Amino acid sequence: MEYVIILGEKMINIPDVPVMENYNKLLNEKSYYERKTWNLNSLVELSLIINTDLNIDHILDVVVLTCMGELMAESVGIFLPDKFGEYDFKLAKYKGSFTDINLNDYEIHSGSKIIDYLNSNPLPARLDDIADNPELSEHIKNIEIFDARVMAPLVIKNELNGILILGKKLNNSAYSDDDLHFLEILSHISGIALENARLYE
Secondary structure (H helix, E strand, O other), X not given: OEEEEEEOOEEEEXXXXXXXXXXXXXXXXXXXXXXXXXXXXXXXXXXXXXXXXXXXXXXXXXXXXXXXXXXXXOOEEEEEEOOOOOOOEEEEEEEOOOOOOOHHHOEEOOOOHHHHHHHHOOOOEEHHHHOOOHHHHHHHHHHHHHOEEEEEEEXXXXXXXEEEEEEOEOOOOOOOHHHHHHHHHHHHHHHHHHHHHHHHO
16 A cells, blocks of 8 residues: 655655554554454353253253354363262363264373363363373373363362363464463363353253
């Protein structure tokens, strides 16, 4: 884009690089905030759906499909306590590219360092960011069957109530900080809904 200035009989073309850069920056920011608004609306709708539902299996389906749709996760698994109040977690729901998965074959034991990590760091984490931790690297291999990239704790009243595992993104990009923030809110909403449904049962 150029501005034309006429001085007497002369026309001078002035390239307006700063204006173009600012315009592109504003367009990018507009897209960013539109996406944030979309995510917020999705979370509100999700909250309304799952917090009025007391069917655990239906809640798990909605959470898994939300992760796949909003975060473009190729696969999603949710581990829940095997028994109420215990820290042995079994795979309760899985959807994704590994179609031959038997839910009963996968569990995270109470002695796993993953449980310790999530209890002391109750936020979503990229597995690449914590894989260098020698105490965790061996335990992370237990969930590599899902091609896991992110794990997020479902925490209620400071107690680990479940673990959400996301596989790679469909476009192979890394999970962004915004994705993790979305997942953090989603985990809180999901944890409350699952706890309510469990208490109802």
